[in-house]
Amino acid sequence: MKTGKKLKIVSVMTILSILLVLAGCGAKQDSTNKESSNNQKVAVKHELGTTKVPENPKRIVVLELSFVDALHGLGIKPVGIADDNKKDMIEQLVNGKMKYTSVGTRQQPNLEVVSSLKPDLIIADVQRHKAIYKDLQQIAPTIELNSRESTYEENIDAFKTIAKATGENKKAEERLNKHEETIAELKKEVKEENGQTILPAVVRDTSFQAHTSASYDGGFLENLGFKDAVQSKEAYAEMNLEQLSDINPDILILANNEGKLLTDEWKSNPLWKNLKAVKNHKVFVVDRNLWTRFRGVVSSEAIGKDTVKLLHDQQK
Missing domain, CATH: 3.40.50.1980 (Nitrogenase molybdenum iron protein domain)
Incomplete structure (x- = not known):
């Protein structure tokens, strides 16, 4: 083989090697950026303090019915609901069938089932679930809001908090504007x-x-x-x-x-x-x-x- 041809082959191989390295670095960088984005947290104030929750949580467990209503209003489906083992009650609430896992009663949710769902956010009622707040926090980031004994105004505030925790502030604003129009009518x-x-x-x-x-x-x-x-x-x-x-x-x-x-x-x-x-x-x-x-x-x-x-x- 002539020296010129050898040099050309070596040059091509060198260029390919460099391109592969750069591609690998790019892929690693994309992966790092994606991981960094997924790890971003949002500080959410609630009745028991402030909890850092993942940005745009995907696996949400709710332990009160009003929180199902709030997520329904935002177009979000929880993976788990404390439904008192009454699926028909949830169907009535959301006006149709919805796939989810029951985590037991609102009064005594089954924490093993909650944990098995691998939630990235738990929404609990401060009246019912204050005593198990630490247990819930060990499973996933948890916010506790007024529900069982909430006033109408407190319920609206809870809706806004849930919107912030789920990254749906804009959708919540639009939904509340529609709500005010409905009430006015x-x-x-x-x-x-x-x-x-x-x-x-x-x-x-x-x-x-x-x-x-x-x-x-x-x-x-x-x-x-x-x-x-x-x-x-x-x-x-x-x-x-x-x-x-x-x-x-x-x-x-x-x-x-x-x-x-x-x-x-x-x-x-x-x-x-x-x-x-x-x-x-x-x-x-x-x-x-x-x-x-x-x-x-x-x-x-x-x-x-x-x-x-x-x-x-x-x-x-």
């Missing part, structure tokens, strides 16, 4: 009833639990233009028929338990018959899940629409 629909006293309550076999102005549904109804018949800093108030008679609301909204109800015993009592809401046919039985369990931007709009329908149907 609903207010017009119930304009004739504005200022009337209203009392949402949960009725069980041995109790009548009034939801006050500090409750989620009570606060939301006030936002629509009604006045909660029980003004209080406490969200709930147990009362008997005599106390209900003294308050005498214009409208009664009853979210009944299944089975025997305390109000069944009251219906033959003159105090019940003389209630303004009873005499004016403004006692309405509503869905317990929607009115007292779900809570959230999407669910509150459904409550508002339900209120309009109930009142308008009653007038026909």
Whole structure:
């Protein structure tokens, strides 16, 4: 072989070697950049402090129903939900089927199942899950927000926090603008009833639990233009028929338990018959899940629409 040809072959091989090295460096650099991006954190303030969560988390576990509502409003599907082992309840909440893993009850979520899902974000309720916050943090970054005892305003704040934690601030802003427009339209629909006293309550076999102005549904109804018949800093108030008679609301909204109800015993009592809401046919039985369990931007709009329908149907 001639020397010239040898030199050409060596030169080609050298160039190829350099290109391969550069390509390898580029690939390594891309990998490093990608890894760096995936490792970026967002500091999220919540009820128990500040937690650094991954940017744009993909595997989210939620331990309260209002957080399902919030993610649904943002177009995000959680991988795990504390659904009280009632998949039909979640289907009702999101208005359709959704694939996820149940992590047990809201009161006592199964931490082994939560861990098995390898979440990169856990959203928990500060009232229910404060005691297991450290356990949850050992599984994945966790934020604890107001849900079970939240007011309507606190629920909106929680929605904004969840949006920040999931990297969906812009989508949240758009959704809240739409929410305000919806509420404004609903207010017009119930304009004739504005200022009337209203009392949402949960009725069980041995109790009548009034939801006050500090409750989620009570606060939301006030936002629509009604006045909660029980003004209080406490969200709930147990009362008997005599106390209900003294308050005498214009409208009664009853979210009944299944089975025997305390109000069944009251219906033959003159105090019940003389209630303004009873005499004016403004006692309405509503869905317990929607009115007292779900809570959230999407669910509150459904409550508002339900209120309009109930009142308008009653007038026909």
